[in-house]
Amino acid sequence: MLLRELAGAEFQDQIDKLGAEVGAIDISGLSADSRKIEKGMLFVALAGTKADGAAYVADAVARGAAAVVASHAVEVSAPVIVVGNPRRFLALAAANFFGRQPETMVAVTGTAGKTSVASFTRQIWAGAGYAAAQIGTTGVISPTRNDYGSLTTPDPVGLHRLLAELADEGVTHAAMEASSHGLDQSRLDGVKLAAAAFTNLGRDHMDYHPTVEAYMAAKMRLFDTLLPKGAPAVIFADDPWSAEAVRVATEAGHKVLTVGRNGAFLTLKRVEHFRHKQVAEVHFGDEIFEVHIPLAGDFQVANALVAAGLTIATGVPAAAAMKALETLQGASGRLELVGQSKAGALAYVDYAHKPDALENVLTSVRPFTTGRVIVVFGCGGDRDKGKRPIMGEIACRLADIVIVTDDNPRSEVPAVIRSEIMAAAPKGIEIGDRAQAIRAAVAMLSSGDTLIVAGKGHEEGQTVGSVTLPFSDHTELRKALEEFEH
Numbered sequence: 301m302l303l304r305e306l307a308g309a310e311f312q313d314q315i316d317k318l319g320a321e322v323g324a325i326d327i328s329g330l331s332a333d334s335r336k337i338e339k340g341m342l343f344v345a346l347a348g349t350k351a352d353g354a355a356y357v358a359d360a361v362a363r364g365a366a367a368v369v370a371s372h373a374v375e376v377s378a379p380v381i382v383v384g385n386p387r388r389f390l391a392l393a394a395a396n397f398f399g400r401q402p403e404t405m406v407a408v409t410g411t412a413g414k415t416s417v418a419s420f421t422r423q424i425w426a427g428a429g430y431a432a433a434q435i436g437t438t439g440v441i442s443p444t445r446n447d448y449g450s451l452t453t454p455d456p457v458g459l460h461r462l463l464a465e466l467a468d469e470g471v472t473h474a475a476m477e478a479s480s481h482g483l484d485q486s487r488l489d490g491v492k493l494a495a496a497a498f499t500n501l502g503r504d505h506m507d508y509h510p511t512v513e514a515y516m517a518a519k520m521r522l523f524d525t526l527l528p529k530g531a532p533a534v535i536f537a538d539d540p541w542s543a544e545a546v547r548v549a550t551e552a553g554h555k556v557l558t559v560g561r562n563g564a565f566l567t568l569k570r571v572e573h574f575r576h577k578q579v580a581e582v583h584f585g586d587e588i589f590e591v592h593i594p595l596a597g598d599f600q601v602a603n604a605l606v607a608a609g610l611t612i613a614t615g616v617p618a619a620a621a622m623k624a625l626e627t628l629q630g631a632s633g634r635l636e637l638v639g640q641s642k643a644g645a646l647a648y649v650d651y652a653h654k655p656d657a658l659e660n661v662l663t664s665v666r667p668f669t670t671g672r673v674i675v676v677f678g679c680g681g682d683r684d685k686g687k688r689p690i691m692g693e694i695a696c697r698l699a700d701i702v703i704v705t706d707d708n709p710r711s712e713v714p715a716v717i718r719s720e721i722m723a724a725a726p727k728g729i730e731i732g733d734r735a736q737a738i739r740a741a742v743a744m745l746s747s748g749d750t751l752i753v754a755g756k757g758h759e760e761g762q763t764v765g766s767v768t769l770p771f772s773d774h775t776e777l778r779k780a781l782e783e784f785e786h
């Protein structure tokens with residue numbers, strides 16, 4: 301593709317400045333990683349958190365880069381296009397290069413619920429007969445794929461390559477998760493969205509965003525920069541940050557669709573909790589639906605409503621969307637019922653690794669727990685340290701038995717992380733080895749109890765130092781349940 305076409309309208313001036321011959325360079329591919337550059341490709345130098353891509357321009361040119369994009373001039377033999385925001389250039393150029401995506405795409409942002417909303421949206425679309433996909437923390441799921449991915453919001457080149465492949469495979473509808481990192485780093489720029497959603501905001505990623513307001517502002521890029529004017533913005537209205545989301549979406553000229561108890565588009569009038577099932581009364585205009593949602597947790601009702609809002613906004617009849625909620629399958633590792641003890645206690649795995657999520661999951665299981673709530677959790681190393689005592693306090697307040705264990709210690713000393721949690725968890729029982737902690741919790745189970753193994757959800761590894769060892773909460777929990785069966 302010619303460099304001038306790759307750059308698109310937004311960056312045409314910067315290309316024109318360098319003359320017609322530069323615009324006419326034929327580009328064979330693009331990458332922000334010099335190590336992936338091959339002859340004829342475009343190298344985009346990004347200033348990162350660990351390295352500055354500008355330092356690798358010479359390396360990229362030596363490997364055959366036909367041109368370079370950077371935020372400032374660099375002395376090399378290949379033409380250098382200087383742009384204010386190389387990350388946005390990379391994303392828009394990737395969209396132009398791959399040039400196709402599923403016709404109807406939606407994105408969901410928020411601290412919690414993104415994976416469930418993307419999964420439920422895919423399931424409702426699939427129920428309505430569309431070839432649908434989801435992209436996010438648990439990877440890519442489509443009629444033909446179930447691939448694990450490492451980022452919640454993939455890097456732009458990989459993302460646009462994936463969207464083109466999904467379109468080629470016949471996928472017409474795709475729901476993707478928009479993380480605050482992804483939004484802040486322009487990873488989704490160039491994706492054509494039919495609708496977008498906001499679930500909620502809680503304490504998270506304080507190691508990346510300087511303040512909670514900056515964190516919210518990053519999330520709001522979805523509404524104020526990416527979603528085309530006039531498109532539907534679905535907002536969970538019961539979250540304290542929803543007013544801000546409504547303000548941003550209104551100012552950006554979107555069609556604001558609020559859902560929840562305070563929602564005007566889909567109004568939740570009543571919800572009854574049963575063991576691993578909930579019955580919700582939902583009003584949509586003059587229509588009233590009684591929806592049986594086969595999942596535990598108030599927050600799953602919220603996620604189901606956001607997904608229903610997105611699918612109705614993209615053309616699924618309300619009655620069909622509500623019907624589809626009755627057969628929802630929970631997303632992997634999201635309050636996922638792994639099994640029951642011999643005495644009938646329920647044992648779940650949940651991805652909650654942030655204070656609000658832990659609070660939500662522990663609160664959600666209380667109504668149907670006739671015995672004790674037992675929680676096993678830890679906190680990751682090299683990430684927001686402030687959340688450790690907060691999570692310790694939440695666990696002690698909301699669970700009857702608290703086992704503090706290791707999450708992904710990364711480069712930190714695991715015992716130090718645990719002691720920071722334990723400082724705010726007087727009733728915490730400390731068992732560093734995660735498999736042993738799960739086993740100890742299962743050994744305690746008696747009739748009516750609910751066990752939550754929180755923190756790792758769908759993950760299949762535990763990162764200790766710089767090594768990720770195979771580990772699955774799911775597998776360990778199932779093993780322990782089998783062991784105590786006899």
Ligand SMILES: CC(=O)N[C@H]1[C@@H](OP(=O)(O)OP(=O)(O)OC[C@H]2O[C@@H](n3ccc(=O)[nH]c3=O)[C@H](O)[C@@H]2O)O[C@H](CO)[C@@H](O)[C@@H]1O[C@H](C)C(=O)N[C@@H](C)C(=O)N[C@H](CCC(=O)O)C(=O)O
Nearest residue numbers: 332333334346348349350351353356451452453455479481
């Ligand atoms: C902290 C963070 O978000 N980092 C992201 C960022 O990397 P960076 O710019 O800091 O990279 P860097 O290592 O400083 O390198 C700068 C540049 O030099 C280039 N380089 C480097 C070495 C070399 O030899 N040649 C070369 O060209 C690199 O390719 C890069 O373009 O930009 C990269 C390109 O978009 C991302 O892949 C990378 O995500 C890393 C892998 C990551 O782990 N991110 C996590 C924190 C993340 O994004 N998480 C969110 C959500 C999490 C959640 O909600 O829980 C997600 O969406 O997954």
